[in-house]
Structures are given as structure tokens and as C-alpha cells.
Amino acid sequence: MEIFNNNKTYDFMGKKIAFLSISGILIVASIFLLLTRGLNYGIDFVGGTIVQVKYDKAAPLDKIREVLENSKYAGSNVTEFGTKEEITIRFTGSSSSVTNDISDEMNKILVPTGNFEIRKIDMVGAKVGAELREKGIMALSMALLAMLIYIAARFEWRFAIASIIGLIHDVIITLGLISLFKIDVNLDMIAAILTLVGYTINDTIIVNDRIRESLQITKERDLDALINDSVSRTLSRTVLTSSTTQLAVLTMLIFGGEIIYAFSFTLFVGIIIGTYSSIFVVSPFIKFLGFNTDSYRSKQAIKAANRKEKEKLRAMYEQGRV
Structure with a gap:
């Protein structure tokens, strides 16, 4: 075409x-x-946690930010994720201990914001x-x-x-x-x-x-x-x-x-x-x-001549004349 x-x-x-x-x-x-x-930089490079949450209707972003500001997750970044019903909550750091499940904490903190489901939690340590x-x-x-x-x-x-x-x-x-x-x-x-x-x-x-x-x-x-x-x-x-x-x-x-x-x-x-x-x-x-075109062609000519000479010597060697 x-x-x-x-x-x-x-x-x-x-x-x-x-x-x-x-x-x-x-x-x-x-x-x-x-x-x-x-x-x-996303959490892949700086470390942190992303919580993906899906609501049964449009997510109340202002309310979500308000309840998070009154918790240990103050300063979290809350944004829509694809649709108005789905959001992501991003914050630095991960779970404070192996017995302290972020999913359970989020379920308690977000209760006043409506009906929701936590879809996914991604965590990456700062060192990683x-x-x-x-x-x-x-x-x-x-x-x-x-x-x-x-x-x-x-x-x-x-x-x-x-x-x-x-x-x-x-x-x-x-x-x-x-x-x-x-x-x-x-x-x-x-x-x-x-x-x-x-x-x-x-x-x-x-x-x-x-x-x-x-x-x-x-x-x-x-x-x-x-x-x-x-x-x-x-x-x-x-x-x-x-x-x-x-x-x-x-x-x-x-x-x-x-x-x-x-x-x-x-x-x-x-x-x-x-x-x-x-x-x-x-x-x-x-x-x-x-x-330079002339210089390039000259170098290529020399290479071609050397290659031809090598092929000639190889042919003579194979015929037993060298």
C-alpha cells in the first residue's frame, strides 16, 4: 500500500x-x-499500599477522604478507578504487623461511606x-x-x-x-x-x-x-x-x-x-x-578487497596450492 x-x-x-x-x-x-x-512514582518504586474498593453506587469521594483523615491513614490519595463506583486508596507504608490486616481495618473505617467491597490490596515494601x-x-x-x-x-x-x-x-x-x-x-x-x-x-x-x-x-x-x-x-x-x-x-x-x-x-x-x-x-x-560518503565508500571498497583476497587464499588452500 x-x-x-x-x-x-x-x-x-x-x-x-x-x-x-x-x-x-x-x-x-x-x-x-x-x-x-x-x-x-507508583508503589512499585516507592513502596506503599493500594486498596481497590468497589461501591454499589457512585463512590462518595469526599466522605471517604473525611473518614480516612480521622484515622491512621490520614493523607491517603483517593481516586476513581475506571468507573465512578470503583476507587483506589493509596498510602505509603504497609501493614504495621502480620496480625494487623489492612482489609479488616479498611472495612471498619469505611463503614460510614456506604455499601462496598474491597476488591484487591497490593503492598510493596520501600526496600523492594x-x-x-x-x-x-x-x-x-x-x-x-x-x-x-x-x-x-x-x-x-x-x-x-x-x-x-x-x-x-x-x-x-x-x-x-x-x-x-x-x-x-x-x-x-x-x-x-x-x-x-x-x-x-x-x-x-x-x-x-x-x-x-x-x-x-x-x-x-x-x-x-x-x-x-x-x-x-x-x-x-x-x-x-x-x-x-x-x-x-x-x-x-x-x-x-x-x-x-x-x-x-x-x-x-x-x-x-x-x-x-x-x-x-x-x-x-x-x-x-x-x-562522509566518499570516505565510507573507500572503506567499504577496502573491506571488499580484503574479503576477496581471503576468499582467494582459502580457495588456493583447499586446492592444495598454498
Whole structure:
């Protein structure tokens, strides 16, 4: 399916300063949000307890907050969970002792608020939360390092650095939006970011592969022209893949409920940003890092000559002439 005319070359590189300026503004705004508002860490990372409660009619949030303020759970965060009948109560800390059941305590405290049922209680200790946060950051760092090594080995180190810059661009802006909309940061979100890293690097590799192919089959020396042609040839594929993926993610975002909302939101905004960066951000950095078409072709010619010489020596050895 062809969305864009594959015979037409769009001048992406001619507008690179404008697109990079937009990215720069978004990154600065995201960093500002992360420094001022921070991230809203869920109990997976800071430790604490979440009590999920379902009422037989709309939950009286004001009354619930009032009774909790008059108990040992003062300062708890009470929010709706998917529907007006269901709520979550979040507070730091877990049960004070093994004999002190939070479910029993909540059943007694919430009696004045109406008919309800405690559906679920999740508890994570502060030490476990800190450990999970550390491992989440480590997993993301290892993924970026693995991508860097893979692209450097498959293409060229400038392609690898440009691709990692694109990934960092995507992650920072995605985290900025997460901070803006106060989405809870939990293990599901880390999984979404790792999924996003794999998805966006795939788009970037498609473009890089097309640039490398153009270097091999044409004698074009102008890098801008090569990049414009390569991105234009892959544009239909990139947009079509992103659009169809977004349909599935949008379905999860709308109908998946609160349980997977953080995961769905992260993927939804991340795919948009990742598609944008693979088209408008990564390629200009290949040029900024000093990639030269003549130098690349010269190195590839030397590699091809060495490979041919090795094959010749191997053939002579197998024939007993060496």
C-alpha cells in the first residue's frame, strides 16, 4: 500500500533546522517538567499500599477522604478507578504487623461511606520498591547499550550515535508528557518504554539500511540528497506501520481500563514521537557527526578487497596450492 508517492523525493534535510528546533523546545520543556514536577512514582518504586474498593453506587469521594483523615491513614490519595463506583486508596507504608490486616481495618473505617467491597490490596515494601526502580533504570540502560553496539557493528559508529540520540530524544519527551499528565510510573511503564525502544529503533534501522543501500547502488556524493531519497522511499512503510500499531494501542488506551492505562499511554505518545524522530531527527545527526560518503565508500571498497583476497587464499588452500 502506497501512502506517499515513492517516485517523489521530499526535502527533509532542507528543513532539518526547523524540525530540530521543535525537538529542542520539546526536550527543554520535558526536562523542565521533570525537574519541577518530577515523576509520579507508583508503589512499585516507592513502596506503599493500594486498596481497590468497589461501591454499589457512585463512590462518595469526599466522605471517604473525611473518614480516612480521622484515622491512621490520614493523607491517603483517593481516586476513581475506571468507573465512578470503583476507587483506589493509596498510602505509603504497609501493614504495621502480620496480625494487623489492612482489609479488616479498611472495612471498619469505611463503614460510614456506604455499601462496598474491597476488591484487591497490593503492598510493596520501600526496600523492594527502590530495588525495582534501580533494576528498571538498569534494564533501560542495558537496552540502549545493546542497541548502540548492534547498530555500530551493522552500519557505522555515526549511525549508532545518531540512533541513540534519537532514542534518548524519544524517552525524554515521553517522560515529559508522563510528568505533565501525572501518569503513575510503575513496572508496566518500564515495559512500555523498553517496547518503545525496540519499536523506534526498528524504524531507524529501516531508514539506515536504505541509506546504506543507496550508498552501494548509486554514485551520489551529496549526503543530503541520499538521506532525502532514503527517507522518502521508506516514508509510506513508516507511516503505515505506525498507524496500524496505533490503532491497537488506541484500543487498549480507550477500553483497557486503569490497569493498563500507564502502559497504553506510554506506547501511544511514544510511537508518535518515535516515528517523528526516525524521520526528522536521526538522519540530520548522521551528517552533523561528520559522515562522509566518499570516505565510507573507500572503506567499504577496502573491506571488499580484503574479503576477496581471503576468499582467494582459502580457495588456493583447499586446492592444495598454498
